[in-house]
Amino acid sequence: MMTPQDIPLYEEVVNGFNRLSAADALGRESSDLRRTRQSAFERFRESGFPTIKNEDWKYTNIARWLKDEYALGGIPGGSGGAAAYGAVAENVRAAVERARVAELDAYIVLLVNGVWQKEDAGGLPKGVELLTVAEARQDPALSGYFERPADGRERYFAALNTALFSDGLFIRVDAGALPAKPLHIIHVFTADHNLLVQPRHVWVVNRQAELKVIESVVTAGVGTGAEAADDKGQATAKIWVNSLTEIIVHSDAKVDHTVVQTPGERTRLVQHTTVRQKRQSLYNNYNFTFPGADLVRNDLQIRLEEDHTETHLYGLYLAAGQQLVDNHTLVDHQKPACFSNELYKGVLLEQSTGVFNGKVYVHRDAQKTNAFQQNNNLVISKKATIDSKPELEIFADDVKCSHGSTVGQFSEEALFYLRARGISEDTAKGLLINAFAFDVTEKIKTAAVEAHVNQLISQHIPLTHA
Amino acid sequence: MLIIKNLHAEVEGKQILKGINLTVGAGEVHAIMGPNGSGKSSLASVLAGKENYEVTEGEVIFQGKNLLEMSPEVRAREGVFLAFQYPIEIPGVSNINFLKTALAEIRTHKGLPPLDAKEFLRLSKEKQKLVEFDAKLVNRSLNEGFSGGEKKRNEIFQLAMLEPALSILDETDSGLDIDALRIVSKGVNKLRSANNAFIIITHYQRLLEYIVPDFVHVLYNGRIVKSGTKELALELEEKGYDWLKEEAHENAPTI
Ligand SMILES: Nc1ncnc2c1ncn2[C@@H]1O[C@H](COP(=O)(O)OP(=O)(O)OP(=O)(O)O)[C@@H](O)[C@H]1O
Ligand SMILES: [Mg+2]
Numbered sequence: 001m002m003t004p005q006d007i008p009l010y011e012e013v014v015n016g017f018n019r020l021s022a023a024d025a026l027g028r029e030s031s032d033l034r035r036t037r038q039s040a041f042e043r044f045r046e047s048g049f050p051t052i053k054n055e056d057w058k059y060t061n062i063a064r065w066l067k068d069e070y071a072l073g074g075i076p077g078g079s080g081g082a083a084a085y086g087a088v089a090e091n092v093r094a095a096v097e098r099a100r101v102a103e104l105d106a107y108i109v110l111l112v113n114g115v116w117q118k119e120d121a122g123g124l125p126k127g128v129e130l131l132t133v134a135e136a137r138q139d140p141a142l143s144g145y146f147e148r149p150a151d152g153r154e155r156y157f158a159a160l161n162t163a164l165f166s167d168g169l170f171i172r173v174d175a176g177a178l179p180a181k182p183l184h185i186i187h188v189f190t191a192d193h194n195l196l197v198q199p200r201h202v203w204v205v206n207r208q209a210e211l212k213v214i215e216s217v218v219t220a221g222v223g224t225g226a227e228a229a230d231d232k233g234q235a236t237a238k239i240w241v242n243s244l245t246e247i248i249v250h251s252d253a254k255v256d257h258t259v260v261q262t263p264g265e266r267t268r269l270v271q272h273t274t275v276r277q278k279r280q281s282l283y284n285n286y287n288f289t290f291p292g293a294d295l296v297r298n299d300l301q302i303r304l305e306e307d308h309t310e311t312h313l314y315g316l317y318l319a320a321g322q323q324l325v326d327n328h329t330l331v332d333h334q335k336p337a338c339f340s341n342e343l344y345k346g347v348l349l350e351q352s353t354g355v356f357n358g359k360v361y362v363h364r365d366a367q368k369t370n371a372f373q374q375n376n377n378l379v380i381s382k383k384a385t386i387d388s389k390p391e392l393e394i395f396a397d398d399v400k401c402s403h404g405s406t407v408g409q410f411s412e413e414a415l416f417y418l419r420a421r422g423i424s425e426d427t428a429k430g431l432l433i434n435a436f437a438f439d440v441t442e443k444i445k446t447a448a449v450e451a452h453v454n455q456l457i458s459q460h461i462p463l464t465h466a
Numbered sequence: 467m468l469i470i471k472n473l474h475a476e477v478e479g480k481q482i483l484k485g486i487n488l489t490v491g492a493g494e495v496h497a498i499m500g501p502n503g504s505g506k507s508s509l510a511s512v513l514a515g516k517e518n519y520e521v522t523e524g525e526v527i528f529q530g531k532n533l534l535e536m537s538p539e540v541r542a543r544e545g546v547f548l549a550f551q552y553p554i555e556i557p558g559v560s561n562i563n564f565l566k567t568a569l570a571e572i573r574t575h576k577g578l579p580p581l582d583a584k585e586f587l588r589l590s591k592e593k594q595k596l597v598e599f600d601a602k603l604v605n606r607s608l609n610e611g612f613s614g615g616e617k618k619r620n621e622i623f624q625l626a627m628l629e630p631a632l633s634i635l636d637e638t639d640s641g642l643d644i645d646a647l648r649i650v651s652k653g654v655n656k657l658r659s660a661n662n663a664f665i666i667i668t669h670y671q672r673l674l675e676y677i678v679p680d681f682v683h684v685l686y687n688g689r690i691v692k693s694g695t696k697e698l699a700l701e702l703e704e705k706g707y708d709w710l711k712e713e714a715h716e717n718a719p720t721i
Pocket of ligand 1 (some may be wrong): 477478480482500501502503504505506507509518551670
């Protein structure tokens with residue numbers, strides 16, 4: 001068992017934070033924000049990085065990735081800005097091309113290591129305002145979003161992000177605004193030496209407004225820089241992304257949020273998303289994770305803070321290689337008459353590991369709650385594993401709740417039917433994986449995005465490794 | 467076209483086929499009848515290559531080649547088609563994409579160029595008409611939510627699309643209403659030629675009034691216990707199977 005002191009990154013962030021405080025690099029920030037950072041930092045120092053002894057990380061052992069050293073990137077007050085990425089601009093451009101969704105008419109917003117590349121931004125839709133978080137947190141009218149995070153008691157990665165985040169994207173949609181096109185936010189992460197990047201994003205969607213966002217997470221040649229190569233010229237640089245997004249959906253507002261995660265090897269991605277929903281708001285999340293990154297851990301927390309909300313969570317994870325993909329979701333029914341529905345599906349290939357934990361918490365006040373959850377997994381290879389755990393905690397009596405979880409292999413009957421029509425075994429398996437994923441992909445409302453996701457599925461379907 | 471010699475097969479250690487001998491020539495229609503559980507579907511499954519059946523003895527020659535050595539998909543590409551007794555539903559696989567994929571693989575196997583989208587559509591329209599298959603069903607998920615009769619009709623639509631040399635129809639008639647039975651039979655009759663053959667498994671003489679067989683065989687307890695012409699089907703309709711069962715037991719080899 002590693003103690004926190006044995007983890008190079010722990011030392012790096014502790015020293016980094018102390019250095020910053022001593023140098024008063026945070027001095028330009030409000031005293032409230034500094035206090036928030038300080039207390040988050042204390043919590044992180046206490047909790048350290050999670051181990052399998054922590055209930056929420058029981059099946060997700062990250063020790064092997066914490067053996068690597070990482071430099072703290074883009075710290076508050078530091079530069080870490082766009083200029084630093086000039087050298088890899090070509091890689092970044094290639095990554096952006098990969099992230100692009102064909103035939104999608106959208107406003108493209110490009111972020112490199114969490115920093116918005118404003119010069120690339122086209123005209124923004126009316127009623128939508130974009131700022132860098134660096135700007136927004138200096139604005140007295142907006143700084144509250146950073147001073148008082150949704151959860152003031154978080155630990156581990158979320159606490160670390162609060163303590164040391166530097167930049168990200170701030171989105172505000174005016175009340176009643178109905179932007180004609182979706183935003184396509186492309187997050188490119190890149191490093192030529194081992195790096196920890198901690199973006200933080202805040203979206204505020206005001207009353208009766210609508211926002212459609214597609215987020216693509218890609219890496220640009222992580223580890224392809226000259227210094228990063230070993231003596232065989234093999235790339236070795238690693239990047240740890242610890243990203244946090246807070247979304248506030250005000251009453252009667254609607255948010256449609258699609259996330260496509262396709263970062264490459266040597267990427268360790270921890271994405272924490274907290275959504276706060278107000279009265280009669282609607283929030284839809286579609287999350288797609290594909291092979292590539294070593295680790296993907298998504299924490300998606302939906303806090304239903306007022307009544308009559310509606311929430312749909314759809315997820316598809318396709319894991320391969322030695323990959324570990326972990327989806328933790330929480331739907332926190334605090335108030336009456338809210339509806340939530342969740343469907344996550346997983347396809348586990350090769351030696352991959354999948355983890356699904358779906359928590360539904362129904363408070364005593366949350367009468368007339370409707371909460372449904374389903375997790376289905378297709379384990380293709382004998383060496384792949386899945387740990388699926390639905391958790392329902394219900395303290396109200398007048399509720400309708402259900403959950404279910406399945407783990408299965410290919411249906412022999414279905415495979416035989418397809419093969420008996422002349423279709424090869426591999427193609428038949430591909431068709432069946434697509435069919436399995438279909439329940440989730442068909443939920444995507446934008447045809448271009450659906451096609452994009454289907455194309456990614458086909459691209460990663462095992463034809464020989466199964 | 468097809469020669470089955472002394473075919474023995476078991477499933478989960480249980481002997482099901484106990485020495486089947488059957489020869490089907492090009493242009494012929496053979497009907498196979500027999501009581502429930504006698505092994506009719508098992509024979510069809512073994513011919514199609516279902517992997518949970520183990521052939522323990524005998525051989526099957528299809529168009530001069532050893533059928534039993536081929537994978538199910540190669541058998542299909544070589545021209546064996548099984549219309550299933552219980553076609554399964556595969557949600558999420560579109561009927562038409564599935565057929566497009568199947569036809570493309572079969573054509574590649576035969577060294578034929580793939581059909582372009584237009585040609586495929588034309589062929590599909592033509593065959594839909596032949597079996598009066600509802601266009602709406604063509605674009606749905608494979609058999610998902612289809613009625614029993616619609617599933618059976620879909621099997622025959624697929625058969626028409628893939629144009630196999632040997633078609634095995636496993637109780638295609640059960641589940642079809644009277645009109646559908648006539649339509650499907652008409653379709654099959656149109657597909658009949660001097661170059662292909664049909665094995666029709668059925669319990670009912672009615673189907674054989676529409677698709678007139680050259681031979682009728684009775685399968686009982688894993689063996690063909692009687693063969694004859696279409697008059698045998700009529701006789702069975704009248705007398706049932708008991709007289710044949712008795713005969714079979716009298717003739718069974720003693721150990
Ligand atoms: N997977 C299996 N495991 C064990 N027994 C099986 C299996 N599949 C078939 N059988 C048995 O093999 C025998 C023959 O079954 P088959 O389905 O071939 O009969 P059939 O002649 O088609 O009957 P029906 O007229 O009812 O369709 C039956 O006794 C059946 O229970
Ligand atoms: Mg049968």
